[in-house]
Every structure is written in C-alpha cells, then in structure tokens.
Amino acid sequence: MDLSNDKLIEMFTRMTRIREFDERAGHLTEEAKVVGSVHLYVGEEASGVGVCATLNDDDYITSTHRGHGHLLAKGGDMRKMFAELYAKSTGYCHGKGGSMHMSDLDLGILGANGILGAGAPIAAGAGFACKHRARGQVTVCFFGDGAASEGAVHEAMNLAATWKLPVIFVCENNLYGEFMAYSSQHAIDDVSDIAQGYGMPGVAVDGQDVLAVYEAAFEAVGRARRGDGPSFIETKTYRYYDHVGRDYGVVPRPEEEVNYWKSRDPIDIFRATLIERDVLSDASADAITQSVRDEVEAAIKFAEESPEPEVSALLEDVYTEVTA
Amino acid sequence: MVAGVKYRKAIAQALRDEMERQPESFIVGIDIEPGGTFMTNEGLLERLGPERVRDAPISETALVGLAVGAAAVGMRPVVEIQLIDFATVAMDQIVNQMAKMKYMFGGKAKLPIVLLTHQGGGRSMGAQHSQTLEAWFCHIPGLKVVTPSTPYDAKGLMVAALRDDNPVVYITNKLGIGMRGEVPEELYEVPIGQADVKRAGEDVTVVALSSMVQDALAAAAELAERGISVEVVDPRTLSPLDSATILESVRKTSRVVIAHEAVTFCGFGAEIAAQIAEEAFDYLDAPVKRVGAPFSPVPFNPTLEKAWLPGKAEILSAVESLIPTAPSA
Numbered sequence: 177m178d179l180s181n182d183k184l185i186e187m188f189t190r191m192t193r194i195r196e197f198d199e200r201a202g203h204l205t206e207e208a209k210v211v212g213s214v215h216l217y218v219g220e221e222a223s224g225v226g227v228c229a230t231l232n233d234d235d236y237i238t239s240t241h242r243g244h245g246h247l248l249a250k251g252g253d254m255r256k257m258f259a260e261l262y263a264k265s266t267g268y269c270h271g272k273g274g275s276m277h278m279s280d281l282d283l284g285i286l287g288a289n290g291i292l293g294a295g296a297p298i299a300a301g302a303g304f305a306c307k308h309r310a311r312g313q314v315t316v317c318f319f320g321d322g323a324a325s326e327g328a329v330h331e332a333m334n335l336a337a338t339w340k341l342p343v344i345f346v347c348e349n350n351l352y353g354e355f356m357a358y359s360s361q362h363a364i365d366d367v368s369d370i371a372q373g374y375g376m377p378g379v380a381v382d383g384q385d386v387l388a389v390y391e392a393a394f395e396a397v398g399r400a401r402r403g404d405g406p407s408f409i410e411t412k413t414y415r416y417y418d419h420v421g422r423d424y425g426v427v428p429r430p431e432e433e434v435n436y437w438k439s440r441d442p443i444d445i446f447r448a449t450l451i452e453r454d455v456l457s458d459a460s461a462d463a464i465t466q467s468v469r470d471e472v473e474a475a476i477k478f479a480e481e482s483p484e485p486e487v488s489a490l491l492e493d494v495y496t497e498v499t500a
Numbered sequence: 501m502v503a504g505v506k507y508r509k510a511i512a513q514a515l516r517d518e519m520e521r522q523p524e525s526f527i528v529g530i531d532i533e534p535g536g537t538f539m540t541n542e543g544l545l546e547r548l549g550p551e552r553v554r555d556a557p558i559s560e561t562a563l564v565g566l567a568v569g570a571a572a573v574g575m576r577p578v579v580e581i582q583l584i585d586f587a588t589v590a591m592d593q594i595v596n597q598m599a600k601m602k603y604m605f606g607g608k609a610k611l612p613i614v615l616l617t618h619q620g621g622g623r624s625m626g627a628q629h630s631q632t633l634e635a636w637f638c639h640i641p642g643l644k645v646v647t648p649s650t651p652y653d654a655k656g657l658m659v660a661a662l663r664d665d666n667p668v669v670y671i672t673n674k675l676g677i678g679m680r681g682e683v684p685e686e687l688y689e690v691p692i693g694q695a696d697v698k699r700a701g702e703d704v705t706v707v708a709l710s711s712m713v714q715d716a717l718a719a720a721a722e723l724a725e726r727g728i729s730v731e732v733v734d735p736r737t738l739s740p741l742d743s744a745t746i747l748e749s750v751r752k753t754s755r756v757v758i759a760h761e762a763v764t765f766c767g768f769g770a771e772i773a774a775q776i777a778e779e780a781f782d783y784l785d786a787p788v789k790r791v792g793a794p795f796s797p798v799p800f801n802p803t804l805e806k807a808w809l810p811g812k813a814e815i816l817s818a819v820e821s822l823i824p825t826a827p828s829a
Binding site: 236267279281286287289294297299300302306308315328332335338494495496 | 526551557561562564566568570571575577597601603606607641644666
C-alpha cells in the first residue's frame with residue numbers, strides 16, 4: 177500500500193487519540209467522575225482506524241456499544257466526547273445519550289448503539305441511500321463477534337447482498353462477547369466464513385496490524401464504490417479490558433492469552449513500522465503521544481467546566497417540529 | 501370529491517401522488533410490487549418505478565432498519581409490514597432505533613418514516629395474524645400513531661404522515677380496507693393529532709378507534725330511534741392524542757363509552773379512561789365504560805372469533821348500561 181507520510185502519521189495519531197481517550201475514560205469511571213459505564217476499545221485501535229482511513233468524509237459508518245474508537249477514527253471531537261461522558265450540555269448528545277450513544281451524524285456516524293447487531297440493518301439503509309444517489313458513497317457496519325450471533329446482522333447481510341448494496345461488514349473479533357469466549361459462542365474458527373453463505377467475499381485479517389486492515393478495507397471499499405456489492409472483513413483483535421470498564425476481573429482470562437495479545441499491541445506495531453520506514457523518529461512519535469495527552473487533558477477540563485443541561489431539555493428533541 | 505372510493509385506493513392515491521412530489525421517498529416491503537397484501541400500494545410501481553418501489557427479502561427487522569438508516573441520511577422511506585403481528589419481530593428497530601435516534605443523538609437525526617401496517621381480526625386468520633396492537637406503539641415517545649377509520653381520513657392522514665419529519669406508525673384495520681366513501685381527487689392533509697366528531701350527540705359519548713367507529717355509528721343510529729342521542733368521537737391519531745376534543749365531548753354528555761378491537765386490559769382505552777378520570781371526573785354522571793376484546797389470543801374458529809370480536813352489540817349494551825331508564829333492545 178502506497179500511503180503518504182502524512183496519511184500514515186494521521187493514522188498513528190488517530191490510534192493514539194483512541195488509546196489515550198479510552199484509558200482516561202476508564203479511569204474517570206473508576207474515579208466516579210463520570211456516570212454510567214464505558215465499553216473500552218483499548219487494544220482494538222488498528223481495526224477502526226485501518227477501516228476508516230479508507231473512507232471519505234461523506235461515507236457512513238454504524239458503530240457499537242464499544243464506539244468511542246469508531247467515532248475518533250472518523251474524526252470525532254474529543255471535547256464533545258468527554259463532555260458527553262460527563263453528561264454535560266456541550267456533549268455530542270447534549271448529555272442525553274452517554275457513552276453508548278455518542279455519535280456525530282455530521283461525520284456520517286449513524287450511532288453507537290446499545291443494542292447488539294442493531295447497526296447492521298441501519299447500515300443497509302444508509303447503503304441503500306448511497307446506491308440510490310449513485311455518488312460512489314459507501315457505508316461501513318462495525319460489529320463484534322458477539323453481534324455475529326444476532327439475527328439482525330444476518331438479515332442485513334442477506335438484504336445487502338441481494339440488493340448489491342455498498343456496505344462493508346466489519347466484524348471486530350476481540351475474542352469475547354461480554355465475558356464469554358468466542359469459542360463458546362461460535363462453531364467456526366473464522367466469523368468471516370459466514371460471508372460466503374450470503375454470496376459476498378469474506379476475509380479474516382490481522383486486526384493488530386493497521387496496514388493489513390487498511391489493505392483489506394481498501395479492496396472492499398473499492399468493490400462497493402464500483403457497484404459490486406457488499407464485503408465482509410473480520411479483524412482479529414483483542415479487548416484488553418473487561419466488557420465494561422477496565423479490570424473488574426469478573427471472569428479472569430488466561431494470563432498467557434493476555435500476554436500474547438499485549439505483545440502484539442497495535443500501536444507498538446505501527447510505531448515500530450513507521451520508525452523503521454523513517455516516517456517517524458522516537459522523538460517525533462513521543463511528541464505525538466504527548467500532544468494527544470495534552471489534548472485529552474484540555475478536553476477533560478472543557479467537559480468539567482461545561483454546564484449541565486437545563487431540566488427543560490428533558491422534553492426537547494423527542495420529535496422534529498418542522499415538517500416537509 | 502369522488503364517491504365510492506375504497507379505503508385501500510385512498511391510501512394508494514396518497515402514496516402515489518405525494519411520493520411523486522418527494523423524490524427522496526421510496527417504499528419497501530413484502531409483495532409491494534404487485535400492490536401489497538391489501539392492495540394499498542396499487543399503481544405505485546408503474547408511477548414511481550422499480551428503484552423506489554421495492555420488494556424485499558422477508559426480514560422485518562432488516563426492512564425497518566433499512567428505513568431508519570436511509571431516513572437518517574436524508575431519504576423519506578415508507579416501509580410496509582404486512583400484518584401488525586409481524587411488527588413484533590422488528591420491535592428493536594421500531595422502539596430502540598427509529599423512536600430514539602433523534603433524542604439520543606443530540607437532536608440531529610430527522611426520521612421521516614411511515615410504517616404502514618394492518619391489524620385486526622374477523623378473517624379466521626388465527627392468533628398470530630389477527631391482533632390489534634396499537635397500544636404497543638403509543639407507549640413509545642418518539643413515534644406518532646394514526647388509525648384512520650374512513651377512506652377520507654385514510655388519504656388525508658397518509659399525506660400528513662408522508663410530509664411529517666417523524667416516524668409515523670400508520671395502522672389500518674383489515675376488515676375496513678374495502679370500505680367505500682367520499683374522497684377528494686387532489687392531495688389534502690388530515691392533520692396528525694386532530695380528532696374528529698363523526699356524529700354529534702347529547703346523551704352519551706362513544707370514543708371509538710379504527711373499525712369500531714363504523715360500529716359506533718351503526719349503534720348510534722339505532723339508539724337515535726329509541727331517543728338516545730350518541731356522540732361518536734374518532735381520535736384518528738392516538739399519539740399525539742387530541743385529548744381536548746374527547747374531554748369536551750365528555751363534559752357535554754357526562755357519559756362515555758370507549759370502544760376498540762384490542763384486548764381491553766392495558767388497551768388504549770385505559771389511557772383515555774384515565775385522562776377522563778383526571779380531567780373530567782366532576783362532569784361524569786356514570787362510570788366510564790370500556791368495550792374491547794376479552795383477555796385471550798384471537799381464536800381461529802369463526803364462532804369463537806365472532807364471540808371474541810367486540811362490535812356494535814357490545815357498544816349498544818355498554819351505552820344502555822349507562823342509561824338505566826333506557827328500554828332494552
């Protein structure tokens with residue numbers, strides 16, 4: 177893949193933004209500075225960034241309950257994200273959505289979603305609109321290995337394949353659905369094997385290698401833009417933390433498994449590649465990380481200083497008032 | 501005004517002419533292309549073309565989700581679910597996605613969706629093809645729910661639903677789909693959220709939903725011959741409900757019967773009864789009466805189903821029970 181240095185650095189920066197955002201989000205939850213629960217994307221950064229790096233601004237994605245990473249991968253604003261975690265009026269959802277519904281329609285993100293697999297039919301709908309408008313837009317549907325058991329995903333895949341919709345189904349297989357291991361929920365080794373049954377190409381890629389993810393996504397997105405229909409990509413990745421929050425240790429995972437995956441950290445791998453290619457030096461990579469950390473702290477400050485929503489906001493935005 | 505237009509044709513006219521004005525609109529469902537299970541989409545394919553009139557795989561969840569996703573990016577979908585019983589399969593998309601996306605995402609989403617579906621018994625279609633489930637949808641903030649009872653209202657409410665920027669659940673009654681009435685040729689709106697007094701009266705109010713409006717009017721005609729003046733109020737829209745028109749009628753008559761085909765227990769009538777109790781208690785001269793179906797699934801056997809279905813007879817006896825001096829039928 178022939179990517180410009182600027183593009184590579186942008187991808188590295190986005191992965192770092194996801195990592196630093198979610199690490200802090202996890203801590204803020206533990207410190208009870210933010211309410212509710214967070215589903216952290218730490219360890220899976222290469223998947224969201226590798227896919228979204230192939231997209232244009234006017235392409236669409238649907239995300240999941242573990243959605244902070246997808247929002248940042250598509251260019252999300254950390255200030256509005258932290259403000260939403262703090263349930264403040266300046267948040268993406270004016271404090272009425274929270275971690276699981278943090279979303280930016282202006283960036284083409286049709287949810288974060290609290291219901292497993294529910295984004296898939298919605299992605300088919302956005303894909304239908306893309307096809308109808310014939311401007312070469314595509315829609316990416318992110319979901320996890322857990323959601324691969326949900327009927328909605330299968331219905332959407334069948335519909336998208338039958339109608340040749342420009343949708344890319346990206347299953348982020350992080351090996352756990354809630355606290356249950358992948359192998360206890362599926363009879364096949366590769367989730368991507370289901371693609372064939374719906375008449376679309378399916379590939380499994382190393383989800384810790386952002387360039388491998390990019391390459392697979394690039395091909396699938398190109399196929400969709402050409403009008404050749406949907407594709408399925410399984411990114412093999414790993415959720416560093418528990419289903420919710422950081423380490424509650426509800427169900428301990430095998431130590432060797434955790435160590436193996438942490439030895440293949442997606443940011444470490446990409447950083448080493450970029451240094452080897454002389455795209456970054458140790459110092460310039462560190463500088464990026466530091467500037468992201470500064471951005472995170474400034475965003476948290478913004479969130480903490482932002483006002484609570486007025487109680488009157490409770491009844492706002494239930495309906496659209498103006499009609500066509 | 502054209503006389504003798506069928507209810508289903510009135511819907512088809514609205515869809516055909518209004519969707520033609522909205523290039524971003526399309527309709528999907530099962531057997532849509534030949535005109536739909538109840539022929540409410542007749543002539544659409546010819547007028548709007550195959551890109552906008554689409555038969556789809558039998559996947560209610562995917563179809564409602566398709567509408568949500570397409571609407572969220574600026575299209576104006578109509579999705580037909582053949583029978584309301586099948587909407588239960590798609591409840592996540594209806595309740596958790598369609599109804600909440602705007603509120604959850606900071607008010608940005610606009611979801612101009614019409615979910616067209618058909619309900620009701622009387623055709624020996626058994627327990628899974630005969631239910632009346634409007635109350636399910638009324639309980640969800642973010643949805644609008646309309647239940648037109650005449651061809652005129654059917655067309656006008658469909659035009660209003662198509663022009664509305666919110667999700668509208670548009671529910672017909674299967675037995676009423678062939679009913680005839682006067683319908684203007686041109687496009688017009690029956691405003692969503694506006695009830696209609698279908699017959700004016702003085703002694704008793706009957707608030708009737710959907711197919712029960714015709715039963716209530718038939719009952720009112722009979723009662724008029726016996727000197728009892730019945731006012732029939734058709735809410736037409738259940739959410740948002742035009743409570744003012746209902747309360748005004750009850751304050752005038754002081755007696756009220758609420759009639760719907762759905763199971764009485766936890767049915768929409770309970771909401772109307774509660775509002776009357778809260779807002780017009782002092783005006784009542786008799787208890788609020790509800791007419792609805794008994795608490796069982798809809799039976800297949802025609803005799804049993806007839807016993808299950810509420811109708812004119814039940815409305816008559818409910819009205820009579822509120823007027824002790826009335827002669828019995």
